[in-house]
Amino acid sequence: MSMPLGFSVKVSLFSMRKRLIRTILSLIPAVILIAIMFVGSTIPNGLVNELDEQVLKKVETRQEIVALDEYLFNQPGIGAAMGSSGMPEFEFNEAAFKTAVNSPLIKEVYEQFGAISGQADNIGNVKNPSLGLKGMSAEFSKLYSGKPFEYRAGEPIPIILNPRSVSVQSYNFGNKTTMELDYSNEKDTASKLAYTELRKPETVVGQTFTMEFGKFPAYPEAFEEQQQTSGFAPPKSKIIKLTTNDQTILDKRVNEIYSPYWRVEELRKPTSLQFVVIGLTNGEDPNAGGYIPNNAVIAIWNSLYQKQLGARTTKPLDKEFLSKEANKISVKQGKLSVQPFLSGGPSTWTKESPEISTWEIQLQNIGVPALLVATSKNARGETEYSEAAKQDIDKDSFVATSAIVKLHSADDREAYLAYLKTNNLEVFDNSPLAMIRSIRSGANTFVTWLTIILGAIVALILMTTVSRFVADSRREIGVWRAIGATRTDITKLVLTRSSVLLVIGVGIGALIGLGTSVWLASEIAQQISSATSGFNPYANQGFVGSLIVSLMGGEVPALDAANLVRPDWRLLFSRLGLLAGITLLISTIPAWRASRISPVTAIRDSDA
Amino acid sequence: MVLHVRINFMSEIVTLHDVVKTYKKGDQPVKALKNVSLTIAEGESVAIMGPSGSGKSTLLQLLGSLDKPTSGDIQIDGKSPQKLSDAERSKFRKNTIGFVFQQFYLQPFLSALDNVALPMRLNGMKAKPARAAASELLENVGLAAKTKHAPSELSGGEMQRVAIARAMANNPKILLADEPTGNLDRKNADSIVELFQKLRVDGTTVIVVTHDEKVANAFQRVIHIENGSLQPANINTQETAPVLEEMQA
Numbered sequence: 001m002s003m004p005l006g007f008s009v010k011v012s013l014f015s016m017r018k019r020l021i022r023t024i025l026s027l028i029p030a031v032i033l034i035a036i037m038f039v040g041s042t043i044p045n046g047l048v049n050e051l052d053e054q055v056l057k058k059v060e061t062r063q064e065i066v067a068l069d070e071y072l073f074n075q076p077g078i079g080a081a082m083g084s085s086g087m088p089e090f091e092f093n094e095a096a097f098k099t100a101v102n103s104p105l106i107k108e109v110y111e112q113f114g115a116i117s118g119q120a121d122n123i124g125n126v127k128n129p130s131l132g133l134k135g136m137s138a139e140f141s142k143l144y145s146g147k148p149f150e151y152r153a154g155e156p157i158p159i160i161l162n163p164r165s166v167s168v169q170s171y172n173f174g175n176k177t178t179m180e181l182d183y184s185n186e187k188d189t190a191s192k193l194a195y196t197e198l199r200k201p202e203t204v205v206g207q208t209f210t211m212e213f214g215k216f217p218a219y220p221e222a223f224e225e226q227q228q229t230s231g232f233a234p235p236k237s238k239i240i241k242l243t244t245n246d247q248t249i250l251d252k253r254v255n256e257i258y259s260p261y262w263r264v265e266e267l268r269k270p271t272s273l274q275f276v277v278i279g280l281t282n283g284e285d286p287n288a289g290g291y292i293p294n295n296a297v298i299a300i301w302n303s304l305y306q307k308q309l310g311a312r313t314t315k316p317l318d319k320e321f322l323s324k325e326a327n328k329i330s331v332k333q334g335k336l337s338v339q340p341f342l343s344g345g346p347s348t349w350t351k352e353s354p355e356i357s358t359w360e361i362q363l364q365n366i367g368v369p370a371l372l373v374a375t376s377k378n379a380r381g382e383t384e385y386s387e388a389a390k391q392d393i394d395k396d397s398f399v400a401t402s403a404i405v406k407l408h409s410a411d412d413r414e415a416y417l418a419y420l421k422t423n424n425l426e427v428f429d430n431s432p433l434a435m436i437r438s439i440r441s442g443a444n445t446f447v448t449w450l451t452i453i454l455g456a457i458v459a460l461i462l463m464t465t466v467s468r469f470v471a472d473s474r475r476e477i478g479v480w481r482a483i484g485a486t487r488t489d490i491t492k493l494v495l496t497r498s499s500v501l502l503v504i505g506v507g508i509g510a511l512i513g514l515g516t517s518v519w520l521a522s523e524i525a526q527q528i529s530s531a532t533s534g535f536n537p538y539a540n541q542g543f544v545g546s547l548i549v550s551l552m553g554g555e556v557p558a559l560d561a562a563n564l565v566r567p568d569w570r571l572l573f574s575r576l577g578l579l580a581g582i583t584l585l586i587s588t589i590p591a592w593r594a595s596r597i598s599p600v601t602a603i604r605d606s607d608a
Numbered sequence: 609m610v611l612h613v614r615i616n617f618m619s620e621i622v623t624l625h626d627v628v629k630t631y632k633k634g635d636q637p638v639k640a641l642k643n644v645s646l647t648i649a650e651g652e653s654v655a656i657m658g659p660s661g662s663g664k665s666t667l668l669q670l671l672g673s674l675d676k677p678t679s680g681d682i683q684i685d686g687k688s689p690q691k692l693s694d695a696e697r698s699k700f701r702k703n704t705i706g707f708v709f710q711q712f713y714l715q716p717f718l719s720a721l722d723n724v725a726l727p728m729r730l731n732g733m734k735a736k737p738a739r740a741a742a743s744e745l746l747e748n749v750g751l752a753a754k755t756k757h758a759p760s761e762l763s764g765g766e767m768q769r770v771a772i773a774r775a776m777a778n779n780p781k782i783l784l785a786d787e788p789t790g791n792l793d794r795k796n797a798d799s800i801v802e803l804f805q806k807l808r809v810d811g812t813t814v815i816v817v818t819h820d821e822k823v824a825n826a827f828q829r830v831i832h833i834e835n836g837s838l839q840p841a842n843i844n845t846q847e848t849a850p851v852l853e854e855m856q857a
Contacts, residue, residue, distance in 0.1 A: 007729050014717030479713040482674055483727045484702025484778065486695050599674040599701075602709065603665050603786045 003489045005496070012497040019469065023501065026465035030505030031512060033454045037575050038513025038567070040447030043520055046566035048440045050559050063410035064107075065143070066417075070402045072425050073097040092401055099423050100403070105416045107408045110140035111400035114297040115288070118213040123277075124197050124204055129166045131211065131289035135297040136160065140404055144291075145205075145279030151296035156208055156276040160291040163198040163280060179239040201280050208276045214304040216267040217254045266311035271303055298398060444571065451575045452582075458505075459583040466498050467590040470597075477594055478601030487595035494594045498587035502580060514565070521564035528559055620683075621781060621813050622648035622671060627680030629666050629836075640666040642836040643680070648829075650781065653804065653814040655824035658833035664817050665786065667833060671815055672705050672784045673697055685781055702731055706775030706812075710787035712767045714759040720746060720770045721755040727777040745773040749803060765796030772803060776812070783807060785816040789823050801826045 016023045073093045101109045113135040120129050141149035144160045151157055197203050242250070258264050281291065407416055420427050470477070477490055485493075629641040640663045648654055658664040669675040670682060673689035682690055685704050689697050714723045724742035729735070746755050749769040759767055768788060775783055785804070789797035801823055804814045808828075816827065824830045832839035 003730050004732065004734075007735075011715070011717075014715070017717060476713070479707075479709065480730075481698065482672065482701065482707045483774070484698055484730050486698040488695070489698075489730060599672075600669045602707065602713070603669055603672070603674065 008493050008496040012500040026461050027505045029461050030458045031509040033458050034506050034509025035513035037451055038510050039517050041572035042517045042565055042567045044440045044443035045568035046564035049566055050563045063413050064407040066405050068100050068403045096425055100425055103419050105407050105412045106405045108406040110137040110404040112136055112402045113294045113398040113400055116297055116300050118211040120209050120211045123209050133290050133292050134288040135294035136291035144281055147278040149293055151293045151299055156274040157292050157296045158278045159275045160279040160281050161277050162288055162290055166198055166289055177241045204277050208274055210272050210274050213271045213300055260315050261313055262311045451578055455579045455582045459586040462498055462501050462583055463586045466587055470590045470594040474597055474601050477597045478599050481599030482602035490595045491591045494591035495587055498583055502583050517565045522561040525559045525561035619650045620647050621650040621685055623683040625681045627677045630678045639836055644838055650813055651811050653808040653827040655827035655830045656817045657824050657830055662833045663836040664833050668784055668786055668817050673701055703778050704780050706780040706783045708771050708775045708785035708788045710790040712771045714767055714770055716759050719756050723770055724773045724777055745776055749773045764792050768800055782813045787817055789820055
């Protein structure tokens with residue numbers, strides 16, 4: 001008969017009490033690891049389950065939609081896609097586009113023509129958002145809105161808004177010349193609310209707003225000094241309006257350059273159009289701020305073109321003007337340094353010092369004249385620019401540069417993505433299902449590896465503790481042996497000790513893990529509920545919140561924090577089993593050593 | 609009673625024949641025991657005396673079957689422990705020999721009762737009967753009132769009594785004590801010796817290693833060991849009287 005297990009547990013517990021501090025210290029890494037394991041087996045699982053139930057089922061039907069963005073077909077180089085504003089810098093690969101849209105897995109192809117950007121006055125209570133608009137076919141729009149989706153001259157242009165991409169990059173100054181914006185101030189509830197409101201169809205759908213296109217000259221009204229506070233925290237900004245003097249200098253220079261070719265005052269007349277929101281997207285194409293009917297894109301470009309034609313003088317555009325290098329405005333007496341900015345809206349502006357008197361604007365950034373420039377290649381393969389032919393811009397001038405395809409069924413998604421891949425058209429699968437699942441499998445892999453690596457460390461630390469216990473207790477073990485304990489008893493005693501340490505570690509670690517999970521869950525739920533779309537410097541959406549929202553294609557799921565704390569028991573126990581296995585395996589070393597301690601150590605004096 | 613003691617006295621429980629024990633100290637072999645032959649009768653009380661390094665602890669280790677001799681033969685209770693496997697020897701020790709140490713070696717985290725119950729628990733006995741038996745053993749050593757005390761709450765003499773009770777837990781035939789009074793004052797030492805006497809009278813063979821001549825003299829036989837060899841005069845004539853008296857009683 002050997003020693004009962006309960007008894008060896010009791011002995012282990014009591015002897016640990018004797019070495020309390022050392023025991024506690026040796027338990028810390030185990031506790032941390034187990035807490036991480038607990039959180040790792042709980043939150044991703046809970047999140048996926050919760051998203052599965054609340055959102056994924058809802059969007060599952062959308063899995064049959066795949067957005068084929070331009071980047072799939074556009075290669076850096078020189079091209080002539082008429083639809084894009086300014087001079088195109090990418091060459092459109094029509095063959096690739098045809099391959100992508102000719103798969104037998106596709107049921108319907110919704111081609112999208114061109115894009116244009118402009119500045120809106122107000123959308124809801126968000127002021128001055130700049131929006132990049134893409135063309136969309138009427139059939140595709142039915143996925144978002146049952147309302148008629150076509151452009152009729154004189155009527156507001158229907159728009160399906162993508163709240164995720166709506167951003168504010170220009171500012172209302174009122175009478176002021178500078179503005180202080182504190183993006184890091186989470187308490188700016190009004191701004192936060194403005195973005196949040198954009199996600200609510202009931203408040204946004206039906207609203208009308210105006211947008212201005214082809215602003216000339218399109219240099220910025222203000223520049224912004226951003227001050228990054230820390231890490232991922234939103235920055236603080238100081239926005240300074242161009243002074244009257246700055247504007248005078250700029251205007252003078254613009255006039256010098258452009259007035260031979262255009263009647264500048266004609267170009268300055270704003271092209272404003274009215275829009276009506278008829279629906280919200282869930283962001284299949286995160287790059288578009290909104291979708292308008294394909295024919296509306298063409299109509300807008302056409303009206304800009306007509307405006308330019310109306311303002312054109314008889315002087316032909318010369319080569320110097322058209323060539324890239326020459327298309328810069330240099331103002332020597334100015335005070336500003338203006339960096340190249342994105343067409344359609346200002347980007348980052350820095351006023352380096354009041355003394356700086358040189359600034360440049362690239363021609364392509366002055367939107368309107370650039371429209372009249374067409375590119376071609378000469379015999380040496382160099383790009384040459386020429387004035388566009390004086391013809392109406394019609395549908396034939398536009399190339400479908402992107403498309404949204406509808407598959408026969410949601411199940412075809414993977415097969416279609418594989419089809420694209422075999423044709424060297426790697427598409428980033430941003431479907432919610434794919435992303436959320438990859439998060440879970442990523443988190444699982446991470447935690448499993450962490451268990452193996454940290455588990456080995458934990459096991460080593462526990463083994464060291466147990467080894468020290470063995471080393472310190474040689475005489476004691478000898479006495480145990482002398483009074484009849486077998487080697488098996490001693491082995492059992494040492495292994496029990498490791499196990500007891502582990503069980504205590506698991507207990508405390510699980511409690512801490514549970515606490516952390518509960519806290520994390522409420523934090524994530526809160527972050528997600530407050531997260532809004534795209535660039536929203538005001539929202540306290542945090543890393544996880546913004547990640548989830550972006551993965552969900554802009555849709556903000558209402559998550560129940562309690563449901564997020566849902567351990568994947570199978571996974572948790574398999575990890576704990578792994579940890580226990582490693583610990584027991586490593587503990588066999590001190591256990592074996594202890595069992596080899598001779599009982600003679602119990603009675604040993606100088607003559608031994 | 610008389611008959612019982614007599615029979616016990618007559619049979620040999622420990623026989624050492626030409627026992628040699630050699631240790632290696634570095635590269636040099638050291639002979640701790642040199643051709644020791646010794647017989648101890650069942651129920652006999654024996655004191656082993658000798659200076660430091662004389663081999664008395666080695667002898668005790670062999671008597672307690674904690675170790676194997678380098679050569680020679682040992683018979684304890686009719687068995688040759690050196691021929692048993694480690695596990696068998698553990699079992700043999702558990703059931704045949706009780707150990708008492710100079711430092712008591714009680715488990716500090718166990719009560720007096722649980723300390724005494726420990727060997728029985730090691731023997732696979734359930735907690736309840738083990739405790740009942742331990743309680744009885746503590747009563748026998750005069751500690752019925754202190755069963756729940758932790759070792760730290762006991763005096764040296766009391767701790768050694770607990771240790772003796774523990775040694776008697778599996779009802780061994782032989783009690784081996786290594787300097788059992790070494791850490792005790794005179795009064796406590798005397799009472800421990802008295803306890804040994806009582807155990808011997810009850811039939812247990814008591815073998816004690818001691819420095820203390822006064823303790824040694826209370827035993828029937830004193831074995832002197834020096835340089836690993838037993839010294840010739842090893843019968844304590846003075847102390848044979850009580851044994852005879854008992855025999856005649």
